[in-house]
Structures are given as C-alpha cells and as structure tokens.
Amino acid sequence: MSNSIEELAGVRFLLVAGSNTTETHPVIALRMKRAVRNGAGLVVIDPRKIELTRFASRHLQLRVGTDIAVLNAMAHVIIKERLYNAEFVKNRTEGFEALARHVELYTPEYAAEVSGLKAEDIAATAREYAAASPKAAICYTVGITEHSCGTHNVQAIANLAMLCGNFGQPNSGVNPLRGQNNVQGTGDMGAIPTDLPGYQKLEKPEVRAKFEKAWGVTLPRRRGVTKITAIDQMLRGKMKAVYIMGENTVVSDPNATHVEHALKKVDFLVVQDIFLTETARIADVVLPGAAFAETEGTFANSERRVQRVRKAVEPPGEAMADWQIILELFKRMGHPQKATEPKEIWKEAASLAPILSGITYERLDKEGGLQWPCPTPDHPGTVYLHTDEFSTGQPGFFAPVDHIPPAEEPDPEYPLVLTTGRRRVTYHTGTQTSRASGFELLVPHEWAEINPHDAEGVGIEDGERIVVASRRGRVEVPAKVTDRSPRGVVFMSFAFPELTHTNVLTNDAFDFITETPEFKACAVKIEKLAAPAAD
C-alpha cells in the first residue's frame, strides 16, 4: 500500500476495485465504512453484489475482466474535462501525452459497451474521483491482479492516481490489500527470482557486489524462474527438485490437477509444513515446521509495517522453527551461517536492505511496528510513500494499457464465467480455519453462487447439489441461488479442498508480466447431478 490502513478512514472518496473487502479484510472494511460515515463517497467496481456495495454510493457492476476499459474511460473523462492535477503531472510524471492519445479511444460509451455499465456512471465516478483528489484513494486486491491482464489493471489504476496527484499525500494513494499475513514480507526478503532483499535488482553489478561481499560468495547470474515457469519445466523434465516451505500448492494453485501432476514428476520433492497437507502427502521428504505461535520473528503487513511475532509455546513433538531447519540444511550443504537466531538473522537482512536498515528488534519491542522505508535508527518510518519523488527515484510513468479479454471466454459449450475468492470465515486453503471449532457453523461447506436466471435456465434450485465443470475438471457442490452473482457469473471459494476442489476448474493462463495466475475468470458450465438411473 502506498498509504496506511488508518488513513482510509479520512479519505474523501474511495474507489474499491475487485476487492470483497468486508470478507477478505474485515478490519480494513471497517475503516472504509468509517470513511463513508464521515461523508466520503464510495464507489465499488465489482461484478458481484458484494456486501460493501450496501455502503457504496454507486456500484459499477461490470462484466468480469473489463476493468481496464472502465479505468481507461475514467482517465479519458479526467483528461478531456481537464480535471487532472496539471502541476503534479508536470512535475512528477512522464508520458502524459501518450496516455492522453491512448485513452482518447476509451470513451465512456465504448467502455460502457465493453463492460455493460452505463456511460454516465463511469463519467460521474471519474468526476467524483478527480474532485476529491488529493484525498481520493483506490484499494484493490486479487480481484484486480488475478487476471491474465493483472499488471495492466494495476497500471490503469496507477494512471488515475497519478493524473489526479493522489500520491505522496495522506488519505490517498494506490492500495493493494495483501491476502496473506506476510505476502509483503516475503517480497521484502527477496523471495523473488530477480530481486535480492529490499527489492534490489540482481542484475545491477553494484547490488551483486554488495551481497557477494556480505555473503562471501559469488552469486549465480542466471535468471531464476518463477513458480509458473518452474511448473512448466517440471512437466518437461527439466526441473528435478522442489523445496516448498509452508504452502499447499496442490490446492492453492490454479489447474490443480496439472500442478499435482508436475510435482509428482520431479525426482525429489521436499515439503516443510505444519500439517500433512495435500502437497506434503506427495513429497519425498516432509519436514515438520513450527506455527506462528511457536517462533520468534517478524511479519510485514499490507501497509509495509514490520511487526514482531513472538513465541508463546514450544512446537509439538520434534517439530522445529522453519529458520532452524534451513540453518541445519545450510550446514549440511557446507555453508554454516553466522546468524543463528531470528534477531541476528533480521539484523543481517536489514543491514543489506536499505529500506529496512533502521528497523531493529529493540525498536520494534519499544515502538511497536515500523513502516518501511525506515533507513536509519532515528527514522520514524514512512506512513505514506512517494512524498517528494516516487520511491523508484524516477518520475511516475504513465503506461498506456489496453483492455484484453480474459484468456478463456465463455462460449456455447461453457457459457458461464467462474470467478473465485475468499469468504470471511474461511481462509485460503482452509488448513487453519478448518481446525478452529465453531467455524463449521458459519460456513459449513463450499457452495457455488449462481444467479437466479442462470439457475432457472438449467432447472436448478437453491441448495441442490450440482456439477460445475470446466475444460479442466468438474466438481460437485451445492448451489446457492442468489443475485449476489450477476447473470453469467458463478462464484466459489477454495477453502474446502477435501470436498470441493475448486482449483481443478480454474485456468492456469497467467499474467505475462508477473505470472500471476488467472483465478478470476474461466469458462464453466453448470449441470444438474445425473439422476439415479430410472426404472
């Protein structure tokens, strides 16, 4: 997030795109509702009638995967009507003319045609966003990124924010809300093929030199591969071994059968986890790790705030903290480490990552969380980014992006769009929430949310068990007939893998820049369960 969670309560206008915030981030949704109560406008862009729309002044219920057309049309209106922040554009950005030319074609009328919205609603949203700037914020989650055009969606959002000068100001910005507790920190720590800790690019000689000196090794120069590419290489027999820490890949990844097949093909699979997950079950070696309550360490939240995680109890049996296990492996691979406690490991990481250098365990214990960039011991941390310049040090670049339809569009055989997401009381693949008592009463099982019109077409009733099928697989699931789903859209989560393995349906087409899989759209059909043979 460029800005902070608490700041959301003070915005004058909030655009929430592809984020079912009340379900996925209830505590952030509270700040949003507070903003509305304080008089802010709230516009929700989402194909489904999600709960947040109850608080919204407008719901732009667009067709799945047409966000860019709408966002570009907003930019079109803002430029055409000269509502943009000319000073910010002049001083802080590049590429304005190109963008202006590019979005020329994206009239609200064109976007309306693509998205199924009303042109005047798109234009009005653009005007409201511009009028409230620089106290206008945009929030989004996986609803935006989990498309094959995910990166472009994010760029289209950034374009709007730059046009209206919504960067480097309190109560504004572009705010991706992170799904899992330490998504932010995993990136911060360099768990990315191209980046070393602190988002320092491996390809830069001075960066490599610094790390080589600190680590006393020569770093590999060959480009690393992302998960998606690695899975492909497994299938082609090129990738021979995989070490997975704390992730139930077989359930969480799209086109699950394909992933499982890939992982089964490698010579050697190591899975480190706290449960014998579906993924661990196919491993060659399973290493028992420790849960969050059993280790010291830190997490970084969505607003870049590093916070301390503390040990309350010992891990069960012989289980060991993840960092301890890795330290053991370091030794056995001939690279014993000097830093052998979380505190020292953090110190080493922070010393190498300038954005984190001012953060120490002592400060975290004393001051609570600290938001990076926090480069020095007396730096208070950064509540919102990009104050005088963009943190890249470069001007903000307007990237002209185009509407690209989802990789798999509905057709006569698979006439509906399946979109997946989370429900509040369940979490990701359900390994944690399914073990908390009482939760089964709140959401006892998976269901497929289907619009009454679509249900009627196939003769399906509320509560009836049905089949949802895609080109990749089929699942049985009870139907929930509800107008939360618009016509043509089926919604499911993936928290009950044992009963309903949703991700056997999803598509593994992925964003060609970040390689984020397209969870948010694939073509499916619904059918009644085959009746038991009559007579």
Add this chain to the structure above:
Amino acid sequence: MTTAAKPGTTSHALVVVNGAGVRYREGGRVLGALKEIGVKVPTLCYDERVGPVGTCRMCLVEVEVDGRKQTVASCTAFQQPGMKVATHTPELREYRQTLLELLLSETPSPNECPKCQSFATCEFHSAVNEYRARWDRFPRLRTRQKAADPNPFIQRDYDFCIACYRCTNICNDWEMASAITVQGRGQDSRIHTFFNNMLLESPCTFCGQCVNTCPTGALTDRKIVGKTDAKKVTRTKTICPYCGVGCGIHLLTQDGKLMGSEPDFSAPSRGSLCVKGQFGSWEFVRSEDRLKYPLIRRGGKNGTLERASWDEALDLVASRFKEIIARDGPDAITCWCSARCTNESNYLLQKFTRIALGTNNVDNCSRT
C-alpha cells in the same frame, strides 16, 4: 517532539489536575487531561473508539472554573484553560462507592464473575475492589437473564450486565454490524438481537468487539472461559496469523499450553479483529494432527511416508540436492518461500537457494 514554545509566548494555558499542571488542549475532554498524567477514574461506559456516552457517571470529577465549582462527567466535559480538576475527593469516592454498590445489588457475587476467574479482573470488579464497594449494602434486586444462545463463540451471561451499552455502541458505531440492540428501559433493559436473540441468526460477524469492550463478565470468549485460571494465564504479544492487515493479538498460555487469544489494544489495529483473529487464531496450532517428526518416503516413488530422525531426513535432503546439482546443475532445483512464514525464515530460504544451491530459482506464493 512536542511543540516548543514560540518566541514571544511565555506560558501555556494549563489544566490543573489534583494540583499538577497539564497542557490545555482545545476541544479535549477532561478525561484526556487525566490520562495524560496517569490519573485514573473508573470509566465503565467509555470506549475511546466510539467516544463518550456519559451514562455510567463513574467518571464524575469536580471542576472549578473562575471560582465556580461543578461536578461533571470527565468523559464528556470539555477542558477549559485554567480549569482545576479534583478527582478523588472524599465526596467523589463515596459517590462512586455508592454507584458501584447499586450495580452490585443487581449482579451476582464478584467471586462468580467469569471474566475475573478465567481472564483477569474485569473493569467493573477492579473498581469494586478499589472503592471497597460492598455487595450487600443495598437490598438485592433481580439480576438480568443469561441469554440462552448456543453459538460457539460468545457466552452471554447477562446476569453480570451493568447496562453500560458499550457492547451495542461498539457493534453499531465501530463494527457497524448492528447485530445487537438495547430493548426495554432501566432495570428491565436487556441486550437483544433484532430477531430471536441468537447471534448466529443475526447480522453478527463474530468480530468479538463486544466481548472485549464489556467491562464485566457479561460477555466472554466461550472457547476459553472456564478453562483457564486468571492467576496462571500469561500473555504473549504477537500478530494474527491470517490476512495482510496484521492485527495485534495476545496469545494466552497456561502451563506451557496455548489456551486462547485476545486482541492487543496497543497495536496499530487498536483492538480490531475479525472472526478469524478473534476466534480462530490458535486452535490449529494445538491441533492433534500437527506434524511432529520428519517423514521420508521409503520404497521408491510408490512407497509410503514413514517416520525418520531429523539427521536422516536432513542428510537425505542435502545429499539429494548435491546429487542433482552435480548431475543436472543448480537450476534444476527451485525453492518456494511462504507468505505465512516469518521474514527471517524467508530471508534464509532465499539466501539458501542462492548461495547453498547456487540458483536464483526462488519464488513465493504471493502470486497466488
């Protein structure tokens, strides 16, 4: 970095609390001035997140402005420059004691308070102890009725309810769920849902905010209450293991065993939690089916996973990795970090991949 005096101005307006000066803050409440110098009065109906409602009258103080004395509720009254505040005069003490004794007359014995027994002495009973309020000073009144609500999360023992309405205020104004409301008046008032008083059938999101604001044992976490001993429970400040908001929680342990969790009000999340953090953050840790020792697949790819020692498992991983590096090169191995593991573990795993294996094939699950 407090505001240094501007040249030319010699002094600041003050509020004088029990003889000690506090900087006057425009628009600030008297309670704010007390807090600033650590003077405590009971505030049974006050939660700073929803602001003052001024109904319990426990926070009454004596103020003097321009020689005129007045008794006001410190949570609602505004500061004035030069105001003198007295918080613990004999009259105020007696007044509070009487108020508490009236509340005691309509609630069961403090010894039975579920919050005091299982968690820590509740706000109400702390005040009772401090002011030496007697349970039997006044004739006993009928207590309110416990709610017969079998939901798995929140125990609603309204016999301990003191009608402060913090629960309904936090539910309506902070969580904005509007699940509970006050019905009836005075002694007959009760907390109810809009329908049949079953939280599971109300708009309740089970955020637990009502449980945590309730100043008595009327609302408690059903998963913990009765299972812990307040005198033995220890708290560990940490972070909720679920989403990227990173709300602060305290884990409750007793005799080395995880027993429950509570929100951490000192964290940036200010005590907010959702149902997962409130009621789902610790049971999975204690779950019987946790992995407890390393497993190795014996008998080839079709073999079964069997228990192994750490040495055997780790040696096997290292030797297989070495073998594959020698045969196929380091780029034939990839490591995947986890958004659920700590920064320290992730840092180590990417470093391990790069220097011990010699490849940049490291990625994480944030893409999914």
